[in-house]
Amino acid sequence: MRGIVLAGGLGTRLWPAATVLSKQLLPVYDKPMIYYPLSILMLAGIRDILVISSPDDLPLYRKLLEDGSAFGCDLSYCEQPRPEGLAQAFLLGEEFLDGDDAALALGDNIFYGSGIGGTVKHAAASVKPGAAICFAHRVRDPERYGVVEFDANGRAMSLEEKPEKPKSNYAIPGLYFYGRGVCDVAREVRPSARGELEITSLNRLYLDRDALMVTQLGRGVAWLDTGTPQSLLEAANFIHAVQTRQGQMVACLEEIAYLNGWIDRAQLMERADAIGNSAYGRYLSELAES
Numbered sequence: 001m002r003g004i005v006l007a008g009g010l011g012t013r014l015w016p017a018a019t020v021l022s023k024q025l026l027p028v029y030d031k032p033m034i035y036y037p038l039s040i041l042m043l044a045g046i047r048d049i050l051v052i053s054s055p056d057d058l059p060l061y062r063k064l065l066e067d068g069s070a071f072g073c074d075l076s077y078c079e080q081p082r083p084e085g086l087a088q089a090f091l092l093g094e095e096f097l098d099g100d101d102a103a104l105a106l107g108d109n110i111f112y113g114s115g116i117g118g119t120v121k122h123a124a125a126s127v128k129p130g131a132a133i134c135f136a137h138r139v140r141d142p143e144r145y146g147v148v149e150f151d152a153n154g155r156a157m158s159l160e161e162k163p164e165k166p167k168s169n170y171a172i173p174g175l176y177f178y179g180r181g182v183c184d185v186a187r188e189v190r191p192s193a194r195g196e197l198e199i200t201s202l203n204r205l206y207l208d209r210d211a212l213m214v215t216q217l218g219r220g221v222a223w224l225d226t227g228t229p230q231s232l233l234e235a236a237n238f239i240h241a242v243q244t245r246q247g248q249m250v251a252c253l254e255e256i257a258y259l260n261g262w263i264d265r266a267q268l269m270e271r272a273d274a275i276g277n278s279a280y281g282r283y284l285s286e287l288a289e290s
Contacts, residue, residue, distance in 0.1 A: 072262025
């Protein structure tokens with residue numbers, strides 16, 4: 001399976017903070033926002049990852065992440081000339097995917113919780129050709145998201161994008177797994193009333209074919225959308241609280257790579273030395289020495 005992180009968009013809800021800088025490069029407490037979706041793909045066991053962003057911002061992502069070897073990954077980059085909807089990621093990334101299974105993580109979504117690594121790893125390993133797996137998370141304001149309705153047996157019945165009258169309180173977070181053939185299905189998506197290729201429209205095609213599995217994330221999993229100033233602050237405070245209480249970092253890419261066996265102790269120490277005297281660098285040094 002290969003992964004895509006969609007880090008485009010205009011970020012207008014975060015202006016002026018995101019006027020001249022991609023919002024996925026803004027910090028969420030102590031790390032760039034894009035570290036968090038990258039970490040969830042890595043937890044799923046995915047090492048080949050495509051970062052999609054605007055022509056102006058892509059050089060900054062290259063400078064930040066380079067080729068991904070520092071955290072055991074192989075990163076590629078693709079320009080998105082204009083943001084035309086989330087499902088556009090599969091049209092832009094078709095050559096990169098090369099017919100393989102695909103995972104799509106939105107650049108402004110954060111997941112944290114006990115068992116989330118096992119959940120995403122299972123999704124990556126179990127998705128079948130022509131099928132899709134996504135998740136549902138209970139929220140107070142479902143009208144802001146794509147909403148899923150379940151039947152009495154917990155099977156998905158309907159999907160709606162930002163409905164005025166939501167049929168449930170379950171939103172679809174920005175993490176999706178697709179079996180082979182997703183690029184062909186994405187070509188069937190037609191622009192919505194907003195003129196975008198909606199990810200909800202893509203998932204509805206799978207639902208209509210009885211090929212969509214929607215797994216409810218439990219109360220122990222936190223899903224944070226960092227698309228507004230308030231939610232960005234809340235996410236930063238959440239990450240700060242977790243890391244301070246536990247003494248462990250969230251979304252430390254080198255740590256995940258080390259625990260996955262993708263980099264060795266010597267590489268971890270080299271990375272710590274390169275980062276220097278920062279809290280992040282000291283954390284990597286302590287990890288290598290423990």
